[in-house]
Amino acid sequence: MKRQLQSSKAGILLALAGLLMAGVGMHRGEMSTVFEKAVKICMECIGIG
Amino acid sequence: MDKRKDAGSWNRHKIQAVWALLTNSYLIGFAQGRIYKGSLKNLCLPGLSCYSCPGAVGSCPIGAMQAVIGSWNFKFPFYVAGFLLFAGALMGRFVCGYLCPFGLFQDLLHKIPFPKKIKTFPADALLRKLKYVILAVFVVLLPMVVVDILGQGAPYFCKLICPAGTLEGGLPLVLLNESMRSAIGWLYVWKNALLLLTIVASVLIYRPFCKYICPLGAVYSAFNSVAVFRYQLDQEACIGCGACAASCEMQVDLIKHINSPECIRCGACKRACPVGAIHFRQAGKSRQSNTTGL
Ligand code: SF4
Numbered sequence: 165m166k167r168q169l170q171s172s173k174a175g176i177l178l179a180l181a182g183l184l185m186a187g188v189g190m191h192r193g194e195m196s197t198v199f200e201k202a203v204k205i206c207m208e209c210i211g212i213g
Numbered sequence: 214m215d216k217r218k219d220a221g222s223w224n225r226h227k228i229q230a231v232w233a234l235l236t237n238s239y240l241i242g243f244a245q246g247r248i249y250k251g252s253l254k255n256l257c258l259p260g261l262s263c264y265s266c267p268g269a270v271g272s273c274p275i276g277a278m279q280a281v282i283g284s285w286n287f288k289f290p291f292y293v294a295g296f297l298l299f300a301g302a303l304m305g306r307f308v309c310g311y312l313c314p315f316g317l318f319q320d321l322l323h324k325i326p327f328p329k330k331i332k333t334f335p336a337d338a339l340l341r342k343l344k345y346v347i348l349a350v351f352v353v354l355l356p357m358v359v360v361d362i363l364g365q366g367a368p369y370f371c372k373l374i375c376p377a378g379t380l381e382g383g384l385p386l387v388l389l390n391e392s393m394r395s396a397i398g399w400l401y402v403w404k405n406a407l408l409l410l411t412i413v414a415s416v417l418i419y420r421p422f423c424k425y426i427c428p429l430g431a432v433y434s435a436f437n438s439v440a441v442f443r444y445q446l447d448q449e450a451c452i453g454c455g456a457c458a459a460s461c462e463m464q465v466d467l468i469k470h471i472n473s474p475e476c477i478r479c480g481a482c483k484r485a486c487p488v489g490a491i492h493f494r495q496a497g498k499s500r501q502s503n504t505t506g507l
């Protein structure tokens with residue numbers, strides 16, 4: 165039981181760490197790199213580029 | 214039991230289909246051969262879902278990760294890695310079972326009748342490690358190391374491997390745009406050959422792309438045993454009949470490893486268990502006191 169609670173805590177802590185990391189990336193401006201790639205047709209993805 | 218199994222799997226497919234439609238709901242893109250350019254594309258989707266699909270309203274996390282790693286100004290993708298950490302820590306490969314359009318595509322292909330479906334083969338276990346190599350080499354290393362004079366790396370997984378990009382982006386866009394049709398070359402042929410191979414293999418083997426190739430499945434697999442939503446086995450209730458393992462199309466032996474990295478949380482084992490010994494567990498809650506959560 166104790167082990168389960170601990171490992172659930174691990175999941176929650178990792179999820180929070182993920183949010184924090186994503187926030188750091190957004191702050192660095194990584195989201196605009198993702199956006200710019202996603203709004204142009206990705207020639208590599210479709211097998212042309 | 215088979216009827217129950219079928220009804221359960223179709224219920225899951227309905228959820229997968231609704232999710233695939235919601236996340237690819239820019240239907241005008243299919244009519245006009247163009248892609249959505251709105252602000253939702255800032256956001257990653259949890260499943261493998263090509264952002265060059267005319268209907269896509271979000272970004273593929275694997276494509277996004279390569280875009281950031283391969284950009285000249287960033288090398289570590291905090292935003293995408295953080296998103297994957299968040300989604301993985303909450304759900305693990307539940308994403309694969311429910312929230313991935315390419316997973317649904319393979320599920321449906323596997324329903325096509327064929328006299329002899331392949332459950333396993335001698336190199337199966339070894340091949341399952343391939344997805345981790347593909348993640349390390351094509352998603353991380355090559356875009357980081359093989360760069361042009363501006364310091365930019367290409368998305369090598371998308372370019373050389375991803376059949377989801379060919380299916381969701383390559384086929385509709387090339388069919389709908391004459392200028393693109395005139396630009397196709399060996400790479401397009403190669404990627405279509407890989408898509409065809411994936412389709413044929415999916416009829417014979419359950420989810421071959423997820424088992425052997427998918428780098429996103431590789432990422433989420435690392436979280437299956439710590440994810441907030443995961444399985445637990447009630448060892449007191451379990452009678453060791455093996456019905457769960459026999460029902461599992463991913464060939465997970467649940468009694469040995471209830472949260473195996475290969476489990477996509479499809480729920481077939483839960484439905485097959487005659488004594489209801491497999492549960493979804495939630496953070497901090499346990500329905501039975503004598504259970505094994507790892
Ligand atoms: S392994 Fe990859 S393709 Fe398969 S369901 Fe998971 S994310 Fe989708």
Ligand code: SF4
Pocket residue numbers: 460461462463464465467475476477478479480481482483
């Ligand atoms: S272990 Fe159960 S939930 Fe996981 S893939 Fe197998 S049948 Fe589906």
